[in-house]
Amino acid sequence: MIKISQPCVGEEEIASIRLAFETKYLGLGSKVKEFEKALQDFLNPENPPYVACVSTGTSALHLACQAIDLKDGDEVLVPTITYLASFHAITATGATPIAVDVQPDTGCICPADTLKRLSSKTKAIMPVHYGSHLGPIKEIYAIAKKHNLRVIEDAAHSFGGTVDGKKVGDEGDIICFSFDGVKNITCAEGGAVVTRDPNVFQRVSDLRLLGVFKDSEQRYAGKRSYDFDCVEQGWRYHMSNVNAAIGLAQLKKIDTFAKIRQNHFKLYTKTLNKHIGSPLPLDIENTIPHPYIFNLTNPGSLDPETMRSKRNLLMEKLLERGIESGLHYKPNHLVSFFKTHNTEPLPVAEDLWSRMITFPLHCNLTEEDIIRVAQNANELYEEIFIKEK
Ligand SMILES: Cc1ncc(COP(=O)(O)O)c(C=O)c1O
The missing domain is CATH 3.40.640.10 (Type I PLP-dependent aspartate aminotransferase-like (Major domain))
Structure with missing residues (x-):
């Protein structure tokens, strides 16, 4: 895993x-x-x-x-x-x-x-x-x-x-x-x-x-x-x-951690197909990337609900292949405890919520791991978002 x-x-x-x-x-x-x-x-x-x-x-x-x-x-x-x-x-x-x-x-x-x-x-x-x-x-x-x-x-x-x-x-x-x-x-x-x-x-x-x-x-x-x-x-x-x-x-290890995380970030960005989405636009040489947050492309005019369910399917299929992924984060104005004071829709955040996915990023991963994640994501995106359209 x-x-x-x-x-x-x-x-x-x-x-x-x-x-x-x-x-x-x-x-x-x-x-x-x-x-x-x-x-x-x-x-x-x-x-x-x-x-x-x-x-x-x-x-x-x-x-x-x-x-x-x-x-x-x-x-x-x-x-x-x-x-x-x-x-x-x-x-x-x-x-x-x-x-x-x-x-x-x-x-x-x-x-x-x-x-x-x-x-x-x-x-x-x-x-x-x-x-x-x-x-x-x-x-x-x-x-x-x-x-x-x-x-x-x-x-x-x-x-x-x-x-x-x-x-x-x-x-x-x-x-x-x-x-x-x-x-x-x-x-x-x-x-x-x-x-x-x-x-x-x-x-x-x-x-x-x-x-x-x-x-x-x-x-x-x-x-x-x-x-x-x-x-x-x-x-x-x-x-x-x-x-x-x-x-x-x-x-004491921060320089080593920085290099590993930056290299992994760059390798993801190189290996993930451009048309499937985009990572956050980090100034990577001056940043130690913590999560690898990626925003999937909505391939047509999928409504947010469909987009979200297809994204969730992508996450499930990745998991079946031994790859965890995550969501950073559910917008807080949609969370019950914070809804009361925040009733207006926030359209950009809600759109991102339907398209976001976080891929594994930490210092115990190898380059092979990153390539495996990216290639599986590329393949599953074609299967779920393009062929099934
Ligand atoms: C954006 C953000 N703020 C605050 C926190 C809270 O930090 P901690 O888990 O150390 O309480 C986290 C932790 O994941 C976070 O991601």
């Missing part, structure tokens, strides 16, 4: 975990501090941003939302095509996620639709680096500046990428990474909030430890706060020394 995604971990991670065990402290401690420093050096050794490591990418987004004081009645503009995590992070603060349509080629938030959905309640925009593409990020910052909004970048897919010579996360308002099991680097589970705003950094650092003021600093020094005060709702969202140890070993 060719798995859609998989962690790429080995002896180096085990050796690093052993070192974490030797500290005799498994919670937020010296290894987390070391990982935060390693991330700062990776992002910009000369002028590092603040980095606070947390338990997941979802908790990173949630804490970022809380750190900018989102609350009941506030609205956040967020592309409808994203993982549920982006939407849940917003609702967790009481604020409302307003689903925004996406660009047809990148699948990222559409600036024109963003402007259309601005209201007096809008407090922030949460662009998502969909399939490792940053989309119209500069336009989004321009809109935010003009309307005095905060920006929380959901950068779960784009760790390690570079834009205009700067690492993703080095620049921007608040950038949230995920290091879950299948991301560009993994901590098993983990995430990070990156910012140059000292207030956001301090809030996130405290909120991840139940809101105890400066408890992170105590723990890094091997101490704990006992006679504490706490002034707001906090969470147990900190990263553990064990997860940080895995991340430290992974970060």
